[in-house]
Amino acid sequence: MTSSTIVKSKSKKANTPIPKIDAVDVMFAVTRQIDQSHILNEAFYSNFLHYFTSDGEARDLQNRTTWLHQLPAMAVDGTDDCLALSLRATAAAYCATETCNISLFQTACNLYGQALRKHARSLNTRKKEVTAHTISTSVMLSLFEAMRATTRDAYRSHIQGAAKMFEETGPGYCMSGVLCQLFFHVRTQLAFVYLTLEEGEPIPVLKILTENLAYLKTKLPMFQRLMSRIATLAELYVKYSKTGHAEEVIELQVYTNIKTEIEALWTEYRDQGYSRNEELFFTENCNTAYRDPFTALTIAYFSSARILFALLAPRLAASYTDPNDHYAIILSCSTFLRARRIGCAYIRMATPLYLVALHGPKEHQRLEAMSVFQEWSTGSMAGVSTIALETIEKRQKKPLVIPPLAPLEPANGVEWADTYPLSMYEFEDWIAQM
Structure with a gap:
């Protein structure tokens, strides 16, 4: 009923009967007018956004919002239809996965194909004009x-392609930090690409940050400062993999410098917590708990860095006493995050878990890491899972036998319905809830 209809109804005499309107008919009429792509986008942002950005991340980024928060406005501002298509494709794929809807996934694949073709044509016709929309x-x-991986190399191609685009952009396209945060995301995923696919071209990180993005080096978030060291180690890991693990890849001076830098970062990170009277991790119900999900993620990457330089210089690493089992620490972080159902934010655990699955000194550690990837294969990170498990199987040169993970109870104070709302409904019911 429109507002004009309401006014006319009020002007009628009191004894004039007001037609009875069936609520079901109204709901049906309204539902027919809603664009399904809008519904999917809304679901994408209400769920995927929550999963992709972890609690505590804003503290490190020093931004109230991430680039994903800005996507709704960017996708509809008329600047780039490719972004709108890619967003619809990803939103549909996410919702299809969470609701096991095959028809919706077919729609997602069609949208993905359209976005891919249009994006390729756009890049060919304006090679020098790279904006936040293009990279997004x-x-x-x-x-x-x-x-959902379409090919083994597609994920790598998109990530490396985005990384190269940053060299063609400039601070005028930054959009209040969008480009910087996109670059941070791409850097994190490049590490996984280097480790799993053993190939990739190094990117001029410092030049992109200081010249293309006009970012002050002294203001880099802690996680990105750590990623600078991990990126270097990941590139060296490619050489390590190709030597057959038979020699030291880094010399004493390089090893000492990297180790000193990482330990200095760790001390700074720990002291920041102490200055706020915050413990980064503590024991809760006989398990290790962390200040927040992003803290767990950061600690997992510190352990990844220590594992990497131990792999790259095993004899040198053996000369330094380290009482911590960094493989066990990564699995502890993974368990903590898994219990909180942070979903796609978990994608950044791919690099640490991959190192455990391939290099963990204990069989139960390797199996647990592979079990996490196996669990991902049935959810919204199946593509990353495929890359990891196929690479592990290839390097182990034998079929993988992976035990399932034991089901987890929700973390204290967390209900599945609060953090995983789509699991409550079949697709049709869920659309009605929107």
Whole structure:
């Protein structure tokens, strides 16, 4: 009923009967007018956004919002239709996965194909004009591949393509930090690409940050400062993999410098917590708990760095006493995050878990890490899972036998319905809830 109809109804005499309107008819009429793509986008942002950005991340980024928060406005501002298509494709793929809807996934694949073709044509016709919209499109397409891999190399291609685009952009396209945060995301995923696919071209990180993005080096978030060291180690890991693990890849001076830098970062990170009277981790119900999900993620990457330089220089690493089992620490972080159902934010655990699955000194550690990837294969990170498990199987040169993970109870104070709302409904019921 429109507002004009309401006014006319009020002007009628009191004894004039008001037609009875069936609520079901109204709901049906309204539902028919709603664009399904809008519904999917809304679901994408109410769920995927929550999963992709972990609690505590804003503290490190020093931004109230991430680039994903800005996507709704960017996708509809008329600047780039490719971004709108890629967003619809990724949103549909995400919702299809969470609701096991085959028809919706077919729609997602069609949208992905349209976005891919249009994006390719756009890049060919304006090679020198790279904007936040252009890079966002490549990143959104990579997220589609992270959910459902179309080919083994597609995820790598999107991530490396986005990384190269940053060299052609400039601070005028930054959009209040969008480009910087996109670059941070791409850097994190490049580490996984290097480790699993053993190939990739190094990117001029410092030049992109200081010249293309006009970012002050002294203001880099802690996680990105750590990623600078991990990126270097990941590139060296490619050489390590190709030597057959038979020699030291880094010399004493390089090893000492990297180790000193990482330990200095760790001390700074720990002291920041102490200055706020916050413990980064503590024991809760006989298990290790962390200040927040992003803290767990950061600690997992500190352990990844220590594992990497131990792999790259095993004899040198053996000369330094380290009482911590960094493989066990990564699995502890993974268990903590898994219990909180942070979903796609979990994608950044791919690099640490991959190192455990391939190099863990204990069989139960390797199996647990592979079990996590196996669990991902049935959810919204199936594409990343495929890349990891196929690479592990290839390097182990034998079929994988992976035990299932034991089901987890929700973390204290967390209900499944609060953090995983789509699991409550079949697709049709869920649409009605919107």
